Each structure stands twice: as C-alpha cells, then as structure tokens.
Amino acid sequence: MLRVDAGGAVDALPELDAGALPAAVAALEAAESPHWVWADARRWYPGLLGAGVRIGRAHDLRLCAAILAGSAAAELARRVHPPAPAWVSAPRGGAERVPAAAALFELDGEAPAERAPDEPATAARVFTEFGRQQAIVRDSAAPGALRLLLAAESVGGLIGVEMESAGLPWDPGLHERVLEEALGPRPAHGGKPERMAELAAEVRTALEQPGVNLDSQADLLRALQRAGIAVATTRRWELREHEHPAIEPLIAYKKLSRLLTANGWAWLAEWVQGGRFRPEYVPGGAATGRWATNGGGALQLPKQVRRALVADPGWRLVVADAAQLEPRVLSAIARDPAMAAAGRGRDFYAGLVDRGVVEHRDAAKVAILGALYGATSGESGRLVPRLARAYPRAMAHVDTAAREGERGGVVTTFLGRSSPSPSAGWRALQSAASQPGASAADERRARSSARDWGRFTRNFVVQGSAAEWALCWMGELRKRLMAMDAGAPSARADASGPAFAGVPHLVFFLHDEIIVHSPAELADEVAGHVRESAAEAGRLLFGDFPVEFPLDLAIVESYDQAG
DNA sequence: CGTGACGGCGCC
DNA sequence: AAAGGGCGCCGTCACG
Numbered sequence: 001m002l003r004v005d006a007g008g009a010v011d012a013l014p015e016l017d018a019g020a021l022p023a024a025v026a027a028l029e030a031a032e033s034p035h036w037v038w039a040d041a042r043r044w045y046p047g048l049l050g051a052g053v054r055i056g057r058a059h060d061l062r063l064c065a066a067i068l069a070g071s072a073a074a075e076l077a078r079r080v081h082p083p084a085p086a087w088v089s090a091p092r093g094g095a096e097r098v099p100a101a102a103a104l105f106e107l108d109g110e111a112p113a114e115r116a117p118d119e120p121a122t123a124a125r126v127f128t129e130f131g132r133q134q135a136i137v138r139d140s141a142a143p144g145a146l147r148l149l150l151a152a153e154s155v156g157g158l159i160g161v162e163m164e165s166a167g168l169p170w171d172p173g174l175h176e177r178v179l180e181e182a183l184g185p186r187p188a189h190g191g192k193p194e195r196m197a198e199l200a201a202e203v204r205t206a207l208e209q210p211g212v213n214l215d216s217q218a219d220l221l222r223a224l225q226r227a228g229i230a231v232a233t234t235r236r237w238e239l240r241e242h243e244h245p246a247i248e249p250l251i252a253y254k255k256l257s258r259l260l261t262a263n264g265w266a267w268l269a270e271w272v273q274g275g276r277f278r279p280e281y282v283p284g285g286a287a288t289g290r291w292a293t294n295g296g297g298a299l300q301l302p303k304q305v306r307r308a309l310v311a312d313p314g315w316r317l318v319v320a321d322a323a324q325l326e327p328r329v330l331s332a333i334a335r336d337p338a339m340a341a342a343g344r345g346r347d348f349y350a351g352l353v354d355r356g357v358v359e360h361r362d363a364a365k366v367a368i369l370g371a372l373y374g375a376t377s378g379e380s381g382r383l384v385p386r387l388a389r390a391y392p393r394a395m396a397h398v399d400t401a402a403r404e405g406e407r408g409g410v411v412t413t414f415l416g417r418s419s420p421s422p423s424a425g426w427r428a429l430q431s432a433a434s435q436p437g438a439s440a441a442d443e444r445r446a447r448s449s450a451r452d453w454g455r456f457t458r459n460f461v462v463q464g465s466a467a468e469w470a471l472c473w474m475g476e477l478r479k480r481l482m483a484m485d486a487g488a489p490s491a492r493a494d495a496s497g498p499a500f501a502g503v504p505h506l507v508f509f510l511h512d513e514i515i516v517h518s519p520a521e522l523a524d525e526v527a528g529h530v531r532e533s534a535a536e537a538g539r540l541l542f543g544d545f546p547v548e549f550p551l552d553l554a555i556v557e558s559y560d561q562a563g
Numbered sequence: 564c565g566t567g568a569c570g571g572c573g574c575c
Numbered sequence: 576a577a578a579g580g581g582c583g584c585c586g587t588c589a590c591g
Contacts, residue, residue, distance in 0.1 A: 213587095215586065215587075216586085216587060216588085217569085217570055217571075217587070217588095218570095218587080218588080219587095233570075233571085234570080234571075235572085236571085236572080254571085254572085255572095257585090257586090258572060258573070261584085261586070262572085262583095262584065262585065263573090285582085286581060286582060287581080288580090288581065288582095290575085292583075293583075294583085295583090295584090296583095296584095297573075297574085298583090299573090299575075299582070299583075300574040300575090300582080301573080301574070302572095302573055302574075303573095303574090304573095321575095325575095326575095369579075369580090372580070373579040373580045373581095374578085374579065374580075375578080375579055376577085376578050376579095377577065377578050378578090378579095380579080448577085448578080451578070452578095455578090455579070455580060456580065456581085458580075459579085459580035460581090462580090463575095463580065510575065511574085511575045511582095512575070513575080
C-alpha cells in the first residue's frame with residue numbers, strides 16, 4: 001500500500017505483518033485521511049474491515065488499469081506511457097501484448113514463482129504503475145472526466161468489499177416460510193417438494209405421457225409436440241400462447257422449479273450465515289461498467305423471496321431507486337433539453353404522455369426501451385419514430401453509437417469507459433461478406449451480426465453512463481454516511497462486523513437501486529443524504545444541464561414493503 | 564469424472 | 576424477413 005498525503009507526496013507504508021497493519025492504517029486515517037493507493041481492494045480491505053478499520057479513499061490500480069487499457073480517450077497517452085514490463089504478460093501464441101493486471105497482484109505476496117530476479121519490489125512497482133496511470137490521465141483527451149471515472153470506480157471497489165463484509169440482513173426463518181408456502185414442506189434428501197410432484201403428475205396426465213421428465217427440455221419438448229401442442233421451445237411465453245390442460249400446471253411447475261433450484265433450501269444453507277447474505281460483488285464486472293456478482297445470484301433475487309431481507313431489530317432499510325434512470329441519463333449525455341424537460345418534476349413516462357409524444361404511459365415505456373435497446377419491430381419499433389421526432393438529439397446520439405458498432409468501431413461512455421472491440425470472428429464474418437462472390441447467406445449473417453453489435457454499442461453508451469451516475473451517487477452517499485459515524489448512537493448490529501456496528505451503511509446495490517441498513521432513529525437523516533447524493537451525482541456529471549434524478553424511496557423493515 | 568454449450572429464467 | 580441491451584445460475588446433455 002502507498003499513501004498520498006495532502007501535498008501530493010507519495011510514500012510506501014512500511015512493511016508490516018498482517019497483525020500490525022490495521023492499527024497503522026487506522027492511525028494514519030485518523031490523522032491525515034490519506035489517499036491510499038493499492039493494487040486491489042479485495043486483497044487488502046477485507047482484513048482491515050475485519051479489524052474494524054474503514055478508509056475514506058483508495059486508488060484501485062486493478063480497476064483503473066482495466067478502464068485505462070480500453071478507453072479511447074487515453075489511446076494516445078497509452079502509447080506514450082506503456083505499462084512497465086512486469087505489468088505485461090508474455091505474448092502467447094502470437095497474441096497481442098496486454099496489460100496483465102492480475103499478474104502484478106499475484107506478485108503482491110502470493111505467487112512469486114514467475115517473478116524475475118531483477119524485478120523491483122512490490123511497493124516500487126505499485127508506485128510505478130500509479131505514476132503511469134496518473135500520466136495517462138493527464139495526457140489523455142479527457143483528463144477531468146477520466147479522473148472522476150477512476151475515483152468513482154475506485155470507491156466502487158471499496159463499497160463492494162464493504163457490502164460483502166457487512167452482509168445483507170437476511171432472515172432464514174422468513175425465507176423458509178416463503179419456500180414452504182410455495183413448495184410445501186422441505187423434502188427429505190433427494191425428493192421433490194410436494195407441490196412440484198403434484199403439478200408434475202397433472203402435466204403427465206394431461207399429456208397422456210406418464211414417463212415424461214419435465215426437467216429435461218428435450219424430453220418435454222417432444223412430449224408437448226406428441227400431444228399436439230405446436231411449440232418450438234418450452235419457454236413460458238410460448239407455452240402461454242397455447243390452449244391445453246397441460247399448460248397451466250406446466251407453467252406453475254416451472255415457476256416452482258426455478259424457486260427451488262435458484263433460491264431454495266440449498267441456497268439458504270450455502271449463502272446465509274449468522275443472519276447475513278454475503279455475495280461477492282464484482283465492481284465493473286460487466287463491459288458497460290455495471291457490477292456483477294460471484295455466487296448467490298445477488299443481482300437476481302426474485303421478488304418472491306425479498307420478504308426475507310429484513311432489518312435487524314431497532315434498524316431500518318432505506319431503499320431507494322432512481323426512477324427511469326437510463327432515459328434521464330440519455331437526455332443528459334445527448335444534451336437534449338426537450339427530453340430532459342419531459343422528466344423534470346414528474347414521472348418521465350407521464351411527461352411523454354403530457355407532451356403528446358405517445359398516448360399512454362405504457363406506450364411511453366415501450367418506446368423508450370425500444371430506443372435504448374434498438375428495437376425495430378413490434379409495438380416498440382412502431383413507437384420509436386415518434387420519439388425520434390420529439391427528441392431528435394437523443395435519438396441521434398444512440399443511433400450514432402449503433403452505426404459505430406455496426407462498422408466494428410468502439411463507443412465511449414460519458415466519463416470515458418470504452419466498449420470492447422468486436423471479436424476476430426465477428427470481423428472475419430464482416431470481411432468475408434464484403435468479398436466479391438460472397439454468398440447471400442454470408443451477407444445475411446454478416447448483416448445480422450453487425451446489427452447485433454450495433455444494438456450492443458447503442459445500449460452501451462446509455463447503460464455505461466448510467467452506471468457512472470450510480471457510482472457517483474453511491475460514492476457521495478458513502479462519504480456522507482461515514483461522516484455520520486461520529487455521532488453514532490448505541491444501537492448496534494454486530495452481525496455486520498466491527499466496522500459497521502451502530503452506523504448506517506450500504507448493504508445492497510443493483511444498477512440503479514441501493515439499500516442502506518440504518519439504526520431506526522437515523523433513517524430519516526439517511527434518506528435525506530440518499531436524495532441529496534442523487535442530486536449531487538447529477539451535478540458532478542452534468543453540471544448545470546437541467547436534468548433531474550428523482551428517487552423512489554422508502555424506509556421499511558422488510559424489502560418487500562418497498563416499491 | 565469434469566467441462567462446456569445450451570435452454571431457460573431471474574433481475575435491471 | 577426479421578430485427579431487445581446487460582448479466583449469473585440452474586439442470587440437462589454431449590463429449591472426452
């Protein structure tokens with residue numbers, strides 16, 4: 001770990017054994033709130049939190065290297081400031097040389113096997129890489145935006161570790177009640193839950209095929225077709241189109257099967273301990289900058305089981321989501337004042353109806369989603385042209401991104417995260433189709449894959465910029481919540497660990513939604529900070545452009561009471 | 564036995 | 576003619 005003091009001087013924390021580190025960090029944090037620099041929050045921060053030590057700011061070299069390696073705004077600066085050899089993996093099979101962030105961090109104490117004898121020590125290499133990243137930002141085409149992006153990404157790295165450490169308060173008894181109400185009593189080892197077995201029997205009887213295995217897609221599809229149900233897949237939406245006594249119990253069976261396999265008793269046993277659900281968050285895990293998770297399916301918690309997400313006694317959940325975040329972000333990044341005005345002081349979709357762009361709120365939603373995702377058919381495709389007439393700048397913005405993708409180019413978010421280049425296979429398909437004598441089938445395939453990639457880049461600029469807004473929102477909120485720490489009351493939530501006992505803290509983040517676990521008497525104050533942070537994030541990104549980011553916010557004891 | 568592709572479906 | 580973005584995880588199935 002390095003620390004940067006108020007004057008910008010960088011030095012290394014002396015080598016300390018793991019036991020002495022937290023106290024040393026805590027003392028420096030209290031004395032001077034340094035800007036820490038580390039290779040990877042995941043490597044250092046869990047141990048600090050376990051010892052009750054939180055830090056304010058840390059530059060995360062791993063997350064920032066990934067952004068800078070791809071950002072179009074840093075393309076020239078990257079050539080001027082190439083990675084030090086130790087950051088670059090050996091060429092493999094003629095592949096291009098790529099920054100090997102992971103390799104550096106393995107050297108950070110764990111896997112010295114591949115380290116050359118003359119390589120500098122870890123602290124010096126962290127120092128070198130930090131300097132390189134600063135130089136790239138300074139010499140980039142957008143230093144201000146990139147600086148903000150790297151700061152936001154880094155704070156995301158802190159928050160991800162903090163949320164895993166604190167855990168999401170989860171009541172296993174309530175979860176079991178949900179399971180028993182839906183599935184029946186917990187089956188003995190290996191057995192099917194009662195309700196599922198009953199439904200399966202109904203389906204087999206209705207199909208007159210006693211041997212069919214409903215869990216086998218191939219078997220089930222054949223059985224449906226033999227029974228005269230003309231389906232090409234076993235997807236729910238397609239099944240729903242057909243009239244047959246087997247359909248209703250089959251859909252019910254699939255619903256229960258999903259609950260059992262994804263969030264059933266096995267999930268509970270594996271993921272909930274001591275009243276906390278602790279998934280591993282992966283900030284920046286998606287190409288667009290959205291987060292991912294490893295294990296537990298934390299970003300796909302079905303509404304059905306959200307009853308089990310409950311605050312500790314004496315605590316509350318402050319649940320907030322940004323209403324219609326993506327169209328608002330689009331209006332801002334495209335600087336479309338008319339579109340921004342539709343969302344000011346009101347529900348964005350209602351704004352579209354008021355302005356006569358579409359007739360109903362539902363139509364507004366479908367039209368907007370169509371514009372963001374590149375729909376061209378169906379109701380959505382029919383409505384998009386109306387949107388284009390009302391908000392030409394916004395539509396031009398996403399259309400330009402789509403065209404860039406269709407020709408194999410890269411697009412970039414508001415703060416400077418760039419999309420990946422299409423694969424070699426994609427490019428080969430395009431160039432094959434452009435050769436004289438290419439078959440009609442090749443041309444069709446190439447056009448189709450070009451449009452696929454265009455839809456990706458169209459969505460990328462909006463989804464990625466929205467992810468940046470959300471990071472800024474959370475970062476600002478975290479800062480405010482940490483400042484509340486000083487006056488923390490006596491109410492504790494010890495299951496959250498020593499770093500979070502008694503103080504409000506983030507416990508969940510889902511793209512445009514956050515949950516803060518807070519002592520009940522502080523919940524109103526927390527809610528104020530959540531709202532002010534959203535406004536602050538808007539100003540930080542878009543200055544005085546008149547776009548608003550209203551929240552749906554609720555202070556509840558149980559997640560299912562929100563929204 | 565493990566691995567990877569696929570269908571399907573949960574969330575935004 | 577068809578034309579919806581991003582994920583993770585489950586079970587099944589083919590394969591080595």
